[in-house]
Amino acid sequence: MKNDIIVIGAGLGGLFSGAKLAKEGKKVLLIEQHTIPGGCATVFKRKGYTFEVGLHEMDGLHEDDFKVNMFRDLNVFDNVEFLKVPEFYRFTNERVDLVIPDNIDQAIKNLVGVFPDEEFGIRKYFDVIINLPKEMFSFPKKKWKQLLIFPFVPILYPKLVKYPKMSVGDFLDTIIENNDLKLVLLANLGYYHDDPYSISMSWYCMAQSSYYKGGYYIKGGSQKLSDYLSQVIQDNGGEVLLGYRVEKIIVENNRAIGVEYRKTGSENTETKIDFAEKIIANAAIPSVVDNLLSSDEAAVLKAKTMELEISCSLFSIYIGFKKPIKEIGNQYYSTFILDNEVKNQTDFANCLKGDLSSKGFVFVDYSQIDSQLAPKGKGVGSICTIDYTSVWENLTKEEYNRKKEEVALTFFDRLERVFPGIKQEIDYYEVATAKTIERYTLNPQGSVYGYAQTVEQAVPNRIKQKSPIENLYFASAWTFPGGGFGGAILSGYLCAIGILYDQWQ
Secondary structure, three states: OOEEEEEEOOEHHHHHHHHHHHHOOOOEEEEEOOOOOEOOOOEEEEOOEEEEOOOOOEEOOOOOOHHHHHHHHOOOOOOOOEEEOOOOEEEEOOOOEEEEOOOHHHHHHHHHHHOHHHHHHHHHHHHHHHHHHHHHEOOOHHHHHHHHHOOOOOOOOEOOOOOOOOEHHHHHHHHOOOHHHHHHHOOOHHHOOOOOOOEEHHHHHHHHHHHOOOEEEEOOOOHHHHHHHHHHHHHOOOEEEEOEEEEEEEEEOOEEEEEEEEEOOOOOOOOEEEEEEEEEEOOOHHHHHHHHOOOOOOHHHHHHHOOOOEOOEEEEEEEEEOOOHHHHOOOOOEEEEOOOOOOOHHHHHHHHHOOHHHOOEEEEEHHHOOOOOOOOOOEEEEEEEEEOHHHHOOOOHHHHHHHHHHHHHHHHHHHHHHOOOOHHHEEEEEEEOHHHHHHHHOOHHHOOOOEOOEOOOOOOOOOOOEOOOEOEEEOOOOOOOOOHHHHHHHHHHHHHHHHHHHHHO
């Protein structure tokens, strides 16, 4: 057999699983439909500017962060440079303008300074989001022997916790009265989900607590990480095929044995077939069910997933500026801007799900760090908010482009109110919608977080890496733990560990 492992898709889940398995001596074939590896961890270039597709800020890289040992294992730190982001975020509406540091003690001090009557709730908030993950994932003494087998990543054993069935919105309502304070704490909710009253408290705490311990950006763009991992696969005897799309997973007797694929966009070219002992789908699980397996083969998996809610998508405006925006007075890396009519958590959710032009959004100013995305003397930034493919359905090409332009100009007007003079510094911009993400990543509805991190669908109930079909595995945001850069990375690495562990039995 030519390959030990075939990986379908070169998103971060596929790249990390492929790189780890290749490093451990497995012959890996990775097949990616796009012409570059990375999925949402990519960049593109226009008029001398380099635009970051998806990464605003990567959480973690602290001593308790799962990713650190994974990165060390694959020598990522020796080949990719991570830049510390100066603060967590700035929040602003017409009532509150507040900077949240990525230091818990200082964040508490800043919040109490503006909301002194809410000190108890503020301290309770941080106590829970920091300590809940520690309660959830600990190491029973009887499991230490297994931990030694896997020295690079903790084995996770969820325990019963105090808030297992609570949403973030419900939690905030129990500890805080001031609605603006709730909005400040929820500013970056779009990193995970679109509704505080349905997002899992467990998932939110895992992700949010890590951001409060530090955030990082990849110097030169997230493509640096994706390209490096692709190279690890090749340096260890594997092969990375770009511009090829898998059309079928070959299954015999409920056992995945290979794939059929062909050149992307060339329906008349010859279909290629390759076989392997294990198949890893770094692809949307609904796409695997509907497109890569027959109805009989997919029956069990479809039964487990057909009722699961798919997450939201994102709308982005990539902007090249005539000069670094810090030169016109901006001091912050991420600024979350909320419409003044948003008064409470229900408004917040309705805003994110409502009309694009009035949504809360984040402006990321990459000139605040040595991102190396802009030509000398210029700047790069982005506007990002929640989006859905339904917003862009049933439009002609002309209507679609006109709507993108109209929405972009509305956001520029709103940005101008916070950063006077910024509009005149815009040199170039490009708009990406949920439909754009759906087209480039093949994720249904343009989902960027896989299955939504609702109370019912988040850890420990998340779909696991091993599928009901023998020798077919998943590694992506759609599986445990799910969502975002960190979730996809952990999913891919755990998938590789699981495959290696199976072979050791």
